Amino acid sequence: MTASGQGSVRGFGHASGHEFDCDVLVIGGGIVGLSTAYALTRAAPGTRVTVLEKESGPARHQTGRNSGVIHSGIYYRPGSLKARFAVRGAAEMVKFCAEYGIAHQVTGKLIVATGRDELPRLHALVQRGRENGIPVRELGPAQIMEYEPQVRGLAAIHVGTTGVCDFGKVAAQLAAASGADVRYGEEVAAIDRRAWGVAVRTTAGTVVRARVLVNCAGLHCDRVARLAGDDPGMRIVPFRGEYYELADPSLVHGLVYPVPDPAFPFLGVHLTRGIDGGVHVGPNAVPALAREGYTWSAVRPGELAGTLSWPGSWRIARRHWRYGAGELHRSLSKRAFATAVGRLLPAVRESDLRPAAAGVRAQAVLRDGTLVDDFLIREAPRTVHVLNAPSPAATASLPIGREVARRALDALSGGRLARAGR
Secondary structure, eight states: OEEOSSOSOOSSOOOOGGGOSEEEEEEOOSHHHHHHHHHHHHHSTTOOEEEEESSSSSOOSTGGGSOOEEOOSTTSOTTSHHHHHHHHHHHHHHHHHHHHTOOEEOOOEEEEEOSGGGHHHHHHHHHHHHHTTOOEEEEOHHHHHHHOTTOOOSEEEEETTOEEEOHHHHHHHHHHHHOOEEEESOOEEEEEEOSSOEEEEETTSOEEEEEEEEEOOGGGHHHHHHHTTEEOSEEEEEEEEEEEEESOGGGOSSEEEEOOOTTSSOOOSEEEEOTTSOEEEEOOOEEOSSTTOOSTTOOOHHHHHHHHHSHHHHHHHHHHHHHHHHHHHHHHOHHHHHHHHHTTOTTOOGGGEEEEEEEEEEEEEETTSOBOOSOEEEEETTEEEEEEOOTTTTTTHHHHHHHHHHHHHHHHHHHHHHHHHO
């Protein structure tokens, strides 16, 4: 990341010593931002933390609109942040839910190969899981049916550490347990970064002055980085994930996934029995026409223009148009969606699928069209930016929060040392 100097808006930032409103200001009240606040107050008791969230409550976007799966970490490249943080985070998330009485289950899941061309990728996942320290059991067709009588496949693997929970409730508990000053309905409008620290003004006219800023704005993280005067070198390209739910949830006992295509960061349409007993089917992945574009009718011309003007968006389209066409077809045709599900669950019919709430994935894309595969955390003067934290970020939120908090505290102590040396 390169810094372009001062923020783009002037005239409201000034502080000296006692005039700071907080030590660390976190932008974003999703699970990553609230986990960061929670980690900050535990690592450095007495640190004053404020969280600004533009919605009226926590976890209103990616955190509260996903499938609720506690991922095992089997998919991710060994040694990557995703692999390390997901494996560690899954165990910590189960412990956190148990400690605070949040409903959760460790159900395990099946990853099922339905075609011979998927078998090499399935075997590669077995190896990857073992490298990541995840217990994996290989299954044949008859063994698949012992776990899931209605599911069909040539082979599968059972991953025992996968589970489900309500990440929205986890986020709310993090907010309460952090002791931070969490302010809802405060959308950031301007950021002024100076030698002394950072001042943020919201659309409501509130001004908050802090020593260090943490950007956990999710779908808007690149915009917040630019407000701070930094060039993030990427853009968020929003992908909508559309879900259905099964009219007859007894068809599925637990979690059933296809073998993912490693060329894409998406896991494919899967079946998830949630803690409420319902079974969600999805998501697909289609371009959203707004950062918070949960339906085709949700269009924000300015945000869409920003996506279309980013060179990486066109390079993705050229490189992956065939994959994208299939996803678009399944979005527009319920029959096509049912056919895709039927590869795993032959008993399902179009009439078995009921529309459910969609989510939007904040996917970082580089200028050359590369889909950023790992979590991306960058630092600038007095600032930490979380620039790519899609799935499995909810699973990994506790270790992510600690890592971001560590960097913020380093910036905080560095600023204090610099002042002491003057």
